[in-house]
Amino acid sequence: MRIMGIDPGIAIVGFGIVDHEGSRLKAVHYGSIQTKAELSTPQRLKHIYDQCTELIHTYKPTVVAVEKLFFNRNVTTAFTVGQARGVIVLAAAEAGVEMTEYTPLQVKQAVVGYGQAEKHQIQQMVKMLLALPETPKPDDVADALGVAICEAHSSKLARQVHSADGRNGGRVT
C-alpha cells in the first residue's frame, strides 16, 4: 500500500509518499510544491494541480490522505487553503485515487500518541518512524508525512477489525 500524505496551502503544499507493508513504513519521496506570491491565484492553483497530478501519475499512490483545515484559523485563511485543497482533491479524483482526510488532532495522536503534541515532537517522531537522515523541511513536509503515517495506522486498524466498514476515520464522504 502506497500512501501520499498532503498538507495543503496556496504558497506551500507539503507532500510525503510512504510505502506501508505490514508494520513497516518507508518514505519513498517527500518535498513541497511551492508557488511564488507574484503569480496570480489562477496560476498558483494551476501549478499546484499540475504538480499534484504529476506526482500521482509518477508514484501511483493507493490513497491520497489530506490534512483537514485547522478550524481555529480565520475565514480568509480557510478560503485560501480551501481553494488549494479543491484542486488537490480534484487531481486525486481525476486520477481515480481514493481520498481520506485527517484533522491535525488525529495526526498528532497517530504520530506522537497524544493530541497536544508540539510541532517539533511531530517532526522528531516522523523522522524516527521513517528513519530519515534529518528532519524534513519546511514544516509542511513533516506534516504531510505525518498525515501519511496517520493513514497507515488507520488502515492497519481497519484491517485488524476485519471490516472495511470499520474504517470510519478518514473516509471522505
Next chain:
Amino acid sequence: MRIMGIDPGIAIVGFGIVDHEGSRLKAVHYGSIQTKAELSTPQRLKHIYDQCTELIHTYKPTVVAVEKLFFNRNVTTAFTVGQARGVIVLAAAEAGVEMTEYTPLQVKQAVVGYGQAEKHQIQQMVKMLLALPETPKPDDVADALGVAICEAHSSKLARQVHSADGRNGGRVT
C-alpha cells in the same frame, strides 16, 4: 466581448453567460451546476470542474468573472466554498481564459446602483437589464448574471478611461 459570471458553491454553482457589445447586454445562456449531497466531496468537485470546463469550451467566454466570498460567512462555509472556487478558477486557467472577481457589494452597486440592495432587487434588475422573460432561479443564477453585468460595467469603465491599467476593480492578482 463574452462574459461568464459565476456564483460558486459546493451544492449549487450559478452561471450566466452574457454578450456585451457597446452598451448592449445579451444573456446567451444561464443556469446552475448542481451536485447531490450524497456524492463525496471529490466527486462533487470533479463534477463542478468538468461542467465548468465544458461550458467554457462550448461558449468560449473572453473573461470568467467570479463572485468573491462573503467575508461574514463562517470558517467552514469559507473552506467549502473555497474548494469549489478553486476548481472553477482552475477550469478557467486551464482554458487560458482571463479571470476577474467582484465582491457582493461591487455587484450590488453595478446592478442596482447601491450597495445595500436586497436580493429581490438584484433579481429584478438582472431580469430587466437582460430583458429576461422571468427571474432566473435559483438565486445563484441571478447572482451569477449579476456578476457578469458587474464585469461588463467595469470593463466599459476601463475603456472610457483609455487605460487597461485603470481597471483596478476585478483583476485577480
